[in-house]
Amino acid sequence: MERYNARDIETKWQNLWKEGGFYRSSPDPARRKFYCLEMFPYPSGNLHMGHVRNYAIGDVVARFHRMNGYNVLHPMGFDAFGLPAENAAIKRGVHPAEWTMRNISLMKADLEMLGISYDWDREVATCLPDYYKWTQWLFLLMYKRGLAYKKKAAVNWCPECNTVLADEQAETGKCWRCGTPVTRKDLDQWFFRITDYADRLLDDLRLLTGWPERVKTMQENWIGRSEGLLIEFPVDGLDERIVVFTTRADTIFGVTFVVLAPEHPLLEKVTAGTGRETAVRDFVSRIARSPAADRASEGASREGLFTGRYAVNPLSGERVPVWVADYVLMEYGTGAVMGVPAHDDRDLDFARKNGLPVRVVIQDESGNPTDEGLADAYVGPGTMVNSGMFDGLESEEGKRRVAAYVEEKGIGRRHVTYRLRDWLISRQRYWGAPIPMVYCDKCGVVPVPEEHLPVTLPKDVDFVGAEMSPLVSCPEFVNTTCPCCGEPARRETDTMDTFMCSSWYYFRYTSPRETRLPFDPEAARYWLPVDQYIGGIEHAVMHLLYSRFFTKVLYDAGLVDFVEPFTNLLTQGMVLKDGAAMSKSRGNIVEPRELIERYGADTARLFILFAAPPEKELEWSDRGVEGSSRFLNRVWRLVLGIAGDTAVDRQRAQMKPVRSAADVGAGGAALRRLTHATIKKVTHDIRGRFNFNTALSALMEMVNGIYRYMQECPRGSRDQVALAEAADSLVLMLAPFAPHIAEELWHRLDHAESVHLQPWPVHDEEVAKSQRITVVVQVNGRVRDRLEVDPDSSAEELQRAALESRRVGRFLEGRRIKKVVTVPGKLVSIVTE
RNA sequence: GCGGGUGUGGCGGAAAUGGCAGACGCGCAGGACUUAGGAUCCUGUGGGCGACCGCCCUUGUGGGUUCAAAUCCCACCGCCCGCACCA
Numbered sequence: 001m002e003r004y005n006a007r008d009i010e011t012k013w014q015n016l017w018k019e020g021g022f023y024r025s026s027p028d029p030a031r032r033k034f035y036c037l038e039m040f041p042y043p044s045g046n047l048h049m050g051h052v053r054n055y056a057i058g059d060v061v062a063r064f065h066r067m068n069g070y071n072v073l074h075p076m077g078f079d080a081f082g083l084p085a086e087n088a089a090i091k092r093g094v095h096p097a098e099w100t101m102r103n104i105s106l107m108k109a110d111l112e113m114l115g116i117s118y119d120w121d122r123e124v125a126t127c128l129p130d131y132y133k134w135t136q137w138l139f140l141l142m143y144k145r146g147l148a149y150k151k152k153a154a155v156n157w158c159p160e161c162n163t164v165l166a167d168e169q170a171e172t173g174k175c176w177r178c179g180t181p182v183t184r185k186d187l188d189q190w191f192f193r194i195t196d197y198a199d200r201l202l203d204d205l206r207l208l209t210g211w212p213e214r215v216k217t218m219q220e221n222w223i224g225r226s227e228g229l230l231i232e233f234p235v236d237g238l239d240e241r242i243v244v245f246t247t248r249a250d251t252i253f254g255v256t257f258v259v260l261a262p263e264h265p266l267l268e269k270v271t272a273g274t275g276r277e278t279a280v281r282d283f284v285s286r287i288a289r290s291p292a293a294d295r296a297s298e299g300a301s302r303e304g305l306f307t308g309r310y311a312v313n314p315l316s317g318e319r320v321p322v323w324v325a326d327y328v329l330m331e332y333g334t335g336a337v338m339g340v341p342a343h344d345d346r347d348l349d350f351a352r353k354n355g356l357p358v359r360v361v362i363q364d365e366s367g368n369p370t371d372e373g374l375a376d377a378y379v380g381p382g383t384m385v386n387s388g389m390f391d392g393l394e395s396e397e398g399k400r401r402v403a404a405y406v407e408e409k410g411i412g413r414r415h416v417t418y419r420l421r422d423w424l425i426s427r428q429r430y431w432g433a434p435i436p437m438v439y440c441d442k443c444g445v446v447p448v449p450e451e452h453l454p455v456t457l458p459k460d461v462d463f464v465g466a467e468m469s470p471l472v473s474c475p476e477f478v479n480t481t482c483p484c485c486g487e488p489a490r491r492e493t494d495t496m497d498t499f500m501c502s503s504w505y506y507f508r509y510t511s512p513r514e515t516r517l518p519f520d521p522e523a524a525r526y527w528l529p530v531d532q533y534i535g536g537i538e539h540a541v542m543h544l545l546y547s548r549f550f551t552k553v554l555y556d557a558g559l560v561d562f563v564e565p566f567t568n569l570l571t572q573g574m575v576l577k578d579g580a581a582m583s584k585s586r587g588n589i590v591e592p593r594e595l596i597e598r599y600g601a602d603t604a605r606l607f608i609l610f611a612a613p614p615e616k617e618l619e620w621s622d623r624g625v626e627g628s629s630r631f632l633n634r635v636w637r638l639v640l641g642i643a644g645d646t647a648v649d650r651q652r653a654q655m656k657p658v659r660s661a662a663d664v665g666a667g668g669a670a671l672r673r674l675t676h677a678t679i680k681k682v683t684h685d686i687r688g689r690f691n692f693n694t695a696l697s698a699l700m701e702m703v704n705g706i707y708r709y710m711q712e713c714p715r716g717s718r719d720q721v722a723l724a725e726a727a728d729s730l731v732l733m734l735a736p737f738a739p740h741i742a743e744e745l746w747h748r749l750d751h752a753e754s755v756h757l758q759p760w761p762v763h764d765e766e767v768a769k770s771q772r773i774t775v776v777v778q779v780n781g782r783v784r785d786r787l788e789v790d791p792d793s794s795a796e797e798l799q800r801a802a803l804e805s806r807r808v809g810r811f812l813e814g815r816r817i818k819k820v821v822t823v824p825g826k827l828v829s830i831v832t833e
Numbered sequence: 834g835c836g837g838g839u840g841u842g843g844c845g846g847a848a849a850u851g852g853c854a855g856a857c858g859c860g861c862a863g864g865a866c867u868u869a870g871g872a873u874c875c876u877g878u879g880g881g882c883g884a885c886c887g888c889c890c891u892u893g894u895g896g897g898u899u900c901a902a903a904u905c906c907c908a909c910c911g912c913c914c915g916c917a918c919c920a
Contacts, residue, residue, distance in 0.1 A: 214837055214915085221836065221916060228920080246920060259920095302918075327918045337920045345834085346918055419919055540915080610858070611845060617913090619845060623859050631858085637873090684849080694847065697857035704857090707874095776853050781901055783853055821900050826852050831900045 001644075004636035006600025010740040014115055022756065023117040025073050027526040034070035035527050036062040037506055037566075039535030039543070043078045043103035043125075047110040049575040049582055049608075049620070050536065052592045056605040057572055057614050057692070058534045059116045063736035064686050066117070067760040073527050074117055075509040077124035078104050081132070081498045083161055083177065086431040089463045096431040097459070100127055110593060114601045115739050117756070122512045126501035131508065132433035133454035134518035135501050138550070139425075139436060140447050141557060147193045148425075150445065154263065154330075155424055157185040164189060166424045166497060168222070168542045176542070184288070190435060190494065191422040194549050198223055198418045200563075201548055210568030212615070218540045224419025229403050230334065231412035233258055233311040236319055240266060242311055245333030245417055248343060249406070250398035253387035254361035256351065257339040258311045259304065259323045262287045263330040267307070270322055274308025280324060287326045302327045302350050314411045315402070316388065325350060333417050341377065342369070348377040361386050362395055423546065425497040430461055430470040432495030440482035440489040449483050455491065469493045502543055503550040506530055506565060517559075524560055533566040534614075540571070570614060570690060577620040590620055602738035603629040609692040609737055632741055634703055635734065639745045641710070642727045668719030669771075671709050675726045676768035678702040679761045682733050692737070699733060706730070724749075729761045777802040778829040779811040787828075795822040802828040 017023070027033070038058035041051055055076075062074040078100075085096035104125060111118070124131050142148040156170040157163075160180035164187060169176040194201075202223045205216045228247035235242060242258055260267050262284040271280045283305045304325030311322050320339075327346055328337050341351035341358040351358055360371050362382040369378045381395045390398055406412035426435065434455040436448035448455055458477045461470045471477050471493040482489035504518065510527040511520035529551075535543075544566070551565040574581055577588040595604045607628040612618040678698050685695035706726050710718070727749055735742035735755045746755035770791055775798055777785040785807040789798065799822050802808055808830070815832035822828045 217837060218915060224916095224919065226919070244920080248920080327920095329919070332919045334920095340920090344920070346920080349918095417919080419916095537914085613846085616839095616846090621845065621859070624845065627858050633872095689849085691847095693845095694857080697847075700857055711874095774853075778852085778901070781899095786853075819900060821852095823852065827901085829852080829900050 001637060001640060004633050004741070006602060006632070006741070007597070009744045010113075010115060010601050013740045013743045014112060017115075017117075017754075017756075018112075020754075021121075022754065023074060023119050024121055025071060025119050027523060028071050029526065031071040032069065033073065033527055034062075034065040034532075035073045035506075035530045036065065036532050037075070037509075037530045037534070039533075039539065040077045040079050040124075040502070040505060041107060042082055042084070043080055043100055043107050044084060045103040045106055047107055047114075047592050049590055049592060052114065052604065053575055053608050053614075053618065054534060054536070054572055055111065055114060055116050056608050057570070057690070058532075059114075059605075059739075060609065060686065060692060060736040061532055061534070061690070062117055063739065063756060064760070066756065067732070067735065067758060069759065073122075073509070074119060075122040075124075075512075076111065076116070076118040076120070077122075077505060077509070078107070078126065079498065079502050079505070080104065080125040080127035081432045081495075081501055083163075083429060083431070086429055086463060089431075095459070096463075097127065100125075100431075113593070113596055114605065117739070122509050124505060124508050124512050126433075126498070126505065127431070129454045129456055130513075132501065134508065135433045135496060135504070136436040136448070136453050136455060137450060137518055138504060139433075139496065139500070140450060140453075142192055142553065143437075143447055145553065145557065147196065147553065148190060149193065150188060150190050152186060152188045153191075153424075154184045154186050155189055156182040157187075158182050161429075163428045164424060164426060166499070166542075167421045168423075168545065169497075169499075187426075189424050189426040190437075190492075191424050192549075194423045194546075195418060195420055197549055197552055198225065198420050200552055201420075201545065204548070204552075204564055207564055208566075208569070211566075212569060212571055215537070215540045215544065215569060215571060219545055222420060222541045222545065225416060226418070227414070227416050229399075229406060229412055230415045231338070231406055232314060233320075233338070234314065235266075235270060235322070236310040236312055238269065238309070240269060242266060242270075242322065242336050243334045243412075244336045244338045245415060246338055248340065248399070249402040250384055250387075250390075250393070250395040251340040251343045251361055252313070252315050252338065252402055253384070253390070254340040254342050254359045255313050255316075255318075255320055255338045256341060256357045256359055257321050257323055259325045259328045259337050259339055259350070260307070261328040261330040261335040262324055262326060264324070264328075264335045266336075267324055270309045271307045271324075276306070276308040280305055280307055283324065290326075302346065302353065304350060304354060306354075314406070314409075321356070323350075323354070331421060332419070342371075342374060343377055343379055345377045345379070348374075359386060423497075423549075425500055426494040427497055428469045429495055430457070430463065432498060433457075433501065434471070434477075434495050435492040437492040438480060438482060438489045439492070440485060440487060442487055443482050443484040443489075446482055446484050446489070452483070457495075469495065471495070499542060499546050503546040504554075506547075507554075507560075521559055528560065529562050529564060530566045532568045532570065534570045534572060536574075537571040544569075572614050573612065573617040575608075575618050575620060579619070582620070590622075595625070599625060599629045600632075600740070602741050603632055606632065606696065606738050610696045611693065613693050614690050631700060631703070632738060634707075635730070636741065636745070638703060638706060638710075639727050639731060640748060642723055643745075643748045643750070668722035671706070671719065671722040671726055672767050673770065674702060674705045674709075675722070675729050676763040676765075677770075679729055679733065679763035680765075680768050683760070683763070686736070695733075696737065699730065699737075702726070702730060731755060732758055732761050773825065775825070776827045777805060777808050778827060779808060780831060781829070784808050784811050791825060793824065795824050798822050798824060798828050802830065 036058055038054050062072050066072045080100050085100045088094055088099045089096045139148060156165040158165055158175040158180055160178045161175060165175060170182045174181055202225055205219060208216060226247055228245055229249045230243050230245055232241040232243050271277050304323045307322045307324055309322045310319045312319055339347045341348040342360040343362055360369055361384060362378060363385050364382045384390045384393045384398045390401060393401060403414050434457060436455045438446045438448060440446055458474050461474045463470055478490050480489055480491050507519040507524055511523040514520045547565050552563055554560045555563050580586055582589045607625045610628060611624055681698040682695045685691040731742050731745045743755050772788050773791045775787045775789050776783050785805045787801050799820055817830060818833055819831040
């Protein structure tokens with residue numbers, strides 16, 4: 001028999017699919033659409049296993065839906081702006097554009113080699129002018145809507161990448177890309193007012209029923225909505241008020257000090273005239289120099305200094321000292337906190353270090369804690385004590401009453417604050433979309449008019465690393481004329497965060513050659529939102545939050561009619577080897593290209609889909625790969641054997657249900673049952689739950705079953721109808737997983753059309769149903785016998801059969817039956833005394 | 834610390850709603866075919882006992898609910914991930 005040669009088959013079909021434009025898609029209002037999207041890659045030059053897994057999963061989803069009659073959009077492109085290209089330019093002298101475009105073609109070749117069903121006509125690369133023109137257009141949209149603004153702020157700076165980072169990109173005090181601890185820098189930067197959308201980004205998480213709970217929780221925590229109270233503390237001896245934010249208004253009588261952040265604008269004024277000016281200034285500059293990561297960690301020292309000034313507790317009238325300390329962050333709340341050491345861990349730590357008093361104002365039912373017996377801060381709920389007119393109130397009620405009181409007196413108000421900060425989008429790098437703004441001495445900051453877009457990146461620049469965008473030293477780029485007055489002006493030299501490019505690419509795919517707008521609203525209305533988005537969990541906050549924000553802005557601008565871009569989200573697990581993520585330094589990398597060259601794309605895809613469910617981590621196994629290869633070989637030989645079995649006239653069953661007993665020969669009924677039960681199981685596993693591993697195991701069982709049938713029935717007595725149906729069904733169901741071998745075998749089974757254009761097989765419930773099923777009989781919870789019965793046996797019949805069983809009888813001897821539970825189709829459970 | 838996840842044979846992993854634990858695959862053992870096989874095909878494979886007839890134990894640990902628990906409840910332990918001075 002002809003051997004299975006994966007590589008030959010794969011290149012053959014890939015070429016034919018390409019020529020036939022097989023996976024091209026266009027809107028068709030008459031058909032249900034399905035937008036299947038995988039996160040597009042950064043073109044680093046080579047595909048890694050994580051990509052393969054991502055795209056293999058996506059391809060099953062896309063192909064499955066196509067076979068189920070959906071009009072499927074399945075595009076691919078490249079997130080092509082970014083630092084590695086620029087670093088390559090500095091290191092090796094290659095131009096970032098050249099480096100990137102070469103990598104794109106390399107990766108595209110890898111993707112094609114995998115046989116993923118992309119509509120390549122819709123390919124986008126974010127670094128091309130006809131794409132980034134629209135990224136710039138969207139920046140202008142943000143600007144017009146008052147959502148883009150420039151401000152000087154202390155921002156995260158990565159000394160390795162030589163650029164600033166958004167908060168989301170410096171999550172643990174380290175650069176998301178290179179892991180270098182970030183430092184603080186005061187810079188004039190462009191921001192997007194994502195905080196204006198904080199509530200909607202939070203509330204609309206409820207709409208995302210197709211998202212993993214985990215991702216929603218991460219976003220919820222990141223947005224960090226917190227309800228509380230702003231309260232003014234007048235400064236003793238000055239006409240100034242320190243405004244603090246607190247979520248624990250019920251503890252206000254426990255305030256024994258007030259703390260300002262080192263960057264607090266009032267600090268200098270407060271300190272002035274106290275004789276402590278120098279000490280405070282020295283302290284502040286020392287803190288400013290320390291790494292941001294140190295300051296932002298809980299284990300840090302909590303250093304502070306008395307400012308020499310006092311503030312007045314607006315409720316108790318008590319004078320409390322004003323301190324400055326590193327543990328208070330200017331970025332959160334008001335940059336000032338009221339110190340309640342008895343009921344806050346950090347305040348207690350700080351108070352103990354600095355000899356400040358501690359006063360308990362909340363106690364539980366048993367009157368704890370007390371000032372004397374306080375070991376740890378008591379942060380739980382309780383009753384207010386030592387709190388004047390509020391004594392005796394339960395803490396939640398106390399919060400409300402204090403808030404009402406403060407608002408009535410005009411010394412504060414209820415306030416909601418967020419952890420989320422505005423999105424810093426400036427980058428001091430070359431390889432990004434230029435921010436389309438111009439600085440004119442006369443007109444100030446002026447946006448580039450839409451009709452002048454794109455602001456093109458100049459090709460000739462000096463990349464030698466500096467702390468400023470290489471564009472600064474490119475006079476042809478910088479020098480321009482003011483769009484308002486026509487006088488000489490300077491261009492903005494920072495480029496945009498690449499996350500901006502990736503926040504809207506799924507819109508562009510719907511009409512990638514649109515020239516009047518970033519996307520054709522008509523096409524977007526048909527295709528969007530994305531029905532299934534698939535990618536890594538690492539983007540849970542960054543990319544996915546930004547994309548949601550963009551979508552909401554586009555909605556507000558009337559460009560789209562939905563508020564969430566991704567209806568269903570699947571976060572695939574990592575690919576591990578020897579228990580750890582594949583990495584160069586660890587030396588545990590498996591190269592997809594080598595794998596494909598050795599076993600073929602179908603084997604590679606099959607193994608990845610079989611080894612673990614998509615959401616879980618996948619432990620790589622070279623042996624497992626061999627197993628998948630063996631399975632495909634088994635399928636190959638089986639189907640070819642059936643196709644070549646000309647002993648009897650072959651009839652195509654075409655999934656028609658059995659009409660009469662005459663349709664089915666010896667053993668044919670059992671084979672048909674296997675076929676239809678497998679169709680049922682595989683369909684269910686793919687559709688609802690993406691359990692590709694169990695779907696594949698069902699196909700393996702089916703193959704085993706067909707082999708058994710062949711072995712049990714000699715050549716002449718086989719049921720050709722049932723066999724043809726089995727082979728057809730098997731190949732059809734294999735098509736989404738291993739598209740090349742399925743296509744080849746489909747043609748070998750004498751079908752003229754592509755397997756990928758066939759409808760997904762439908763099972764017949766009657767045929768799938770077993771004639772006999774096993775019902776277990778338990779005595780006192782232990783299985784004592786198994787009954788082979790008709791699936792429709794009634795409870796009474798089952799019970800009678802169970803009690804008649806000799807095996808069961810042995811365990812019933814001398815005992816009285818107390819109870820019998822019968823579940824038809826499942827079991828009979830007998831309980832004795 | 835807070836939030837989320839996870840724990841099942843030698844390994845990857847199965848067990849829709851509580852109802853035969855260990856599907857499928859890998860590995861291993863034995864056999865068949867072979868000059869040979871690391872190809873292919875059969876058989877066996879959680880642990881223990883035992884006249885292949887079976888019995889007992891077993892889903893991180895300890896309790897509980899139930900005729901029945903990997904699955905539900907309570908407490909604990911391990912590992913993984915995210916956030917982490919957020920007032």
